[in-house]
Amino acid sequence: MRALVIDDSRAMRRIVSTALEGFGYETRQAGHGQGALDVLQEGYAPDLCTIDWNMPVMDGLQFVSVVRANPAWRALTLVMVTSESEQGQIVRALAAGAHEYVIKPFTPDALRDKLALLGMLPQGVAL
Amino acid sequence: MTLVPGSTRPVITALIDPATVEAIAGETWIALVGDDEVIVPAPGDLPADTLSAWVDITGPWTGSVVLTTGRQTAADLTRALLGEAAPELLDHEDVADAIGEIANVVGGNVKAALPGPSTLGLPEVGQAPAVRDPDDVCRLDVLWRGRPLVVSIQGTLPPLPTPHEHPYPNGASL
Numbered sequence: 001m002r003a004l005v006i007d008d009s010r011a012m013r014r015i016v017s018t019a020l021e022g023f024g025y026e027t028r029q030a031g032h033g034q035g036a037l038d039v040l041q042e043g044y045a046p047d048l049c050t051i052d053w054n055m056p057v058m059d060g061l062q063f064v065s066v067v068r069a070n071p072a073w074r075a076l077t078l079v080m081v082t083s084e085s086e087q088g089q090i091v092r093a094l095a096a097g098a099h100e101y102v103i104k105p106f107t108p109d110a111l112r113d114k115l116a117l118l119g120m121l122p123q124g125v126a127l
Numbered sequence: 128m129t130l131v132p133g134s135t136r137p138v139i140t141a142l143i144d145p146a147t148v149e150a151i152a153g154e155t156w157i158a159l160v161g162d163d164e165v166i167v168p169a170p171g172d173l174p175a176d177t178l179s180a181w182v183d184i185t186g187p188w189t190g191s192v193v194l195t196t197g198r199q200t201a202a203d204l205t206r207a208l209l210g211e212a213a214p215e216l217l218d219h220e221d222v223a224d225a226i227g228e229i230a231n232v233v234g235g236n237v238k239a240a241l242p243g244p245s246t247l248g249l250p251e252v253g254q255a256p257a258v259r260d261p262d263d264v265c266r267l268d269v270l271w272r273g274r275p276l277v278v279s280i281q282g283t284l285p286p287l288p289t290p291h292e293h294p295y296p297n298g299a300s301l
Contacts (some may be wrong), residue, residue, distance in 0.1 A: 008249070009228040010221075011205070014212050015159065054231070058170055088242050089175025104232045105158030 001122045004044065005029045006036040007081070009054040014048050014103075016081060019108040023115065024122035028107065033058030037066060040073065047075075048120055052088070053082035053099070061096055068097030077120055081106070138263040139280050141187055142241050148267045151236040152278055156271070160207045161230060170268040171275025172223040173197060179255035180226040182234035184274025190263065192234035192283040193255050199232060200274045201226050237280055259283055282291065 002059040003107045010031075017027040028044060030036035036060040040046075049067070058066075060080060063070040080093045084103040090101050093096045100114045115121050135196030147167055150253040156164050181193040196204070205225035207212045214221065238245050258264055263282030268275065 009231070011159075011208050011228050012227045014209060018210075037297055054249055056249060083232045084247065085236055085239040086245075088244055105155045106237065107158055120192075 001025050001048065001120070002044075003027045003048040003050065004036055004039060004046040005050050006033065006055070006060065007050075008032055008055040009016075009052070012052065012081075014035050016124040017110075018047075018113050020050070022108065023112060024124065032056055033060060033063030033066070036063055040067075048077045048079065050079050050081045050102075052082060053084040053093070061093060064093065065097045066110075077118055079114065079118070081111070136238065137160065137188060137242075138260075139188060139190060139265045139282060140263075141200050143280065145235065145265060145267050147240055148237065148280065148288045149269070150267060150277070151240070152233055152267065155232045155236070160197075160204060160271075161170055161210075164207060164271065165209055166269040166276070168267065169270045173230050173275050173277065174199075176223070177255075178226065178252065180223070180230035180250055180252045181256060182231050183248035184234065184241065185248070186238075187242045188245070188282070189284055190280060191256055192230060192237050193281060194233065194274040194276065194277065194281045195255050196226075196228045196271075196272065197225050198222075199275065200271070203274075204229065204271070222298070225287060227252050233278060255279070256283065270281050 003020045004028055005013050007013045008031050013029045030039050034057045052107050053060040053065055064078055078098045079097045079100045083103045085103040099118055101113055102114050153211050155164055156166050176198050178198050178201045179193050179195040181191045183191050201222050202217055205217055205222045207223045231250045235247055238247050258281050260282050265280040267278040
């Protein structure tokens with residue numbers, strides 16, 4: 001399975017990518033929503049996107065809205081991974097089309113549990 | 128609720144206490160810096176050469192969540208955060224990115240503990256913004272690996288002028 005990790009922090013991209021690779025994902029990274037759209041438009045077809053909220057150029061909520069407006073990307077699973085933890089923000093993200101919401105700081109186990117709920121763990125990953 | 132004098136703006140200490148900030152920072156450390164990494168609330172003397180990272184919160188309470196530590200501690204934090212992916216020689220961008228993200232995570236969770244709705248800015252790194260109103264500050268001093276760090280949640284709005292009696296009560300003026 002493939003994942004696109006979208007975060008403006010290189011350190012956080014590394015943390016999320018390392019966790020996903022530990023679950024068996026192949027990962028690519030983008031530093032903001034527009035960069036992620038560029039990767040998708042180049043033809044990269046991930047199963048999962050993890051998306052930070054506050055990013056320059058294009059934020060995570062805008063990215064979710066653009067992806068959800070394009071039928072070609074309907075199968076893409078979108079998980080917000082962000083320090084935005086107000087209830088209202090979570091509702092906004094889910095209403096825009098995100099499937100799940102992981103609040104930073106998180107542990108790899110918490111991310112794995114969310115992916116398991118979505119049926120997005122590669123086969124063979126222990127719960 | 129304690130208000131900024133002469134206004135309806137609450138000060139930060141009326142909205143969040145150091146114990147909550149400590150819990151937020153502690154969780155952040157374990158998740159980002161490492162399972163075995165703990166911060167201990169204790170005052171310490173910051174070195175002369177410090178680096179700060181902060182995020183701004185704008186809403187019913189407006190201010191910044193500022194993380195300040197020595198440059199060497201910031202570099203060590205970066206190495207701990209990046210783990211095996213840390214380059215042999217860290218550049219300023221590596222350190223700014225890492226401590227900026229720590230400030231971002233702490234700031235996002237502080238924002239969630241405050242009355243909303245509020246917006247969170249992008250992390251900035253440099254010399255800490257000045258304290259505008261000493262009454263509108265919640266400060267947490269901690270030690271990480273025995274070295275001092277400060278988390279300061281500080282209002283960025285200046286105190287409003289305190290209402291005072293007109294010097295000429297009858298409306299007379301010079």
